[in-house]
Amino acid sequence: MSNPAKTFPIWAFFSLLTNIVLMLAIALLIYRQQGLTAFFATETSPAQLKPDSQGQAVTPELGSRHKLNYQQWVDVLRQEAKVAAQKRPQHLTILVGDSLSLWFPAELLPQNRTWLNQGLSGETSTGLLKRLELFDSTQPETIFVMIGINDLIRGVSDETILKNQRQIMRYLKKVHPQTQIVVQSILPHGGEDATWEGREKLLEISNSRIRRLNQKLQAIAQKEGVKYLDLYPLFAHKQGLLRPKLSTDGLHLNSQGYLVWSSALQLYSQMQLQAQRVR
Template identity: 65%
Template sequence: MSISAKTFPIWGFFSLVTNGLLMLAIALLIWQQQKLSNTVFPPTAETVSEPQVAQPELGPRHQLNYQQWVDILKSEAKVAALNPPQHLSILAGDSLSLWFPSELLPENKYWLNQAISGETSEGLLKRLDLFDRTQPQVIFVMIGINDLIRGVSDEVILDNHRQIISYLHKMHPRAEIFVQSILPHGGQESTWEGRERLLAIANSRIQQLNQQLQTIATKQGVQYLDLYPLFANQEGNLRPEFTTDGLHLSPEGYMVWRTALQIYSQPELEPHREKVGSVGGVGSVGRQGGQMTNDQ
């Protein structure tokens, strides 16, 4: 028995369209990478040796302790509060968000990066007040992998997400909130210094946790951005071309993430969302390249 178009929800069509666009973007990135890798160069000592994965240089703040990071984020948020920019977007999370290259962030928005390397869901919850006085249009939250690395239970992680969403709803009632899925890790191919701790976390567990996060987001009336399938290979592990060490992201990985942010933050693709005004100036407050060597 065929299903008529009337019984298929309109959001389903838009979901298919956005997911299709994201998959196409990934295919183009992979094709481009393969094309570059197949380019023939004159043999040199460097090209004959084992290929090295390009990693971003550590930023000037990579040696700061947690409180120093908090103080910096507080001061940056204060600037955004005293001089409210148009179309403010906030990144809140751990090092994956922290080291999002500012030049790769979607344009026509002012970005305030409120992420800290090694951050947990509990830590993020306790410092959400840092940007209370800002007026964000959109808030993107990604948190949880460091909880798993440190042995925090799924129940605690999920409860912290509920509290994070509730707090953001209360303090930023006009902002659109996106809960982003936890990304997979690289499995056996991971080279991160905490590799054994990563391997102790099954990617299937991360998938199940993401399903619960999606349920929470739906119940609490916020958007859920499922990045997991965009970054996972057939085995469910983080695709090697999208990571530098099985945990942190490569420039190609950030390009995929950028595409997702661009597509899912476009109001015209989701008619049930309130339309936003015309696009204004461009700006960002963030940190340039690099990654911490301990947790995310």
């Protein structure tokens, strides 16, 4: 007779994990909601490697950087990665992806880590694959990757997205063999309730397609020996759309959305740390 523990399906484990994260995130939202009101009265920008008095990365104002084009942004990210490579901060963690990662408030990222934000607005899996070399010289403990929604918006096929995702995983594993690579699922969108300027393009992408794409992405991650973090259930309501309370426009996240994501990263990191101690 087979051992039940050995046959416990991986998808069931991740489903349980995400449900736990959601409950914790909701509790954290209630606890911190008042404190976040003042902070989110103004926009924040991606974190740079410019330590404060406690040695943690801090977030400067974007200012004129709003006007940068894609290549100029790449140059900025290259310089920030260069600083991280030179200073070699402890517990360096890289957040890489599109605007969802770019606008992750530094104040909400899990503490006790030094974060290097390599997010770029409008980024696709093809663009990300071409610029992974920006942080080749860094020595991160963990790299969190989220990419794909802009590919879908631009009409890129699932096959191309998955091919690029696989190449991203393999590249990061090769260049950062001691680093934990974590691929995160593509988030849902708000459907008919979306108010984003490209709403019509979003409506052409079914959230069921995103779910199927995520399932294939998870299978690839497992085959490539890369961690997979399924955030989709945390952001989708019963109809499978992005929860309005977590979004500004049906595509991008608001303060509560980032708090849910932050809670997921925090819990994930704690579980991985405990697993390492058990070993």
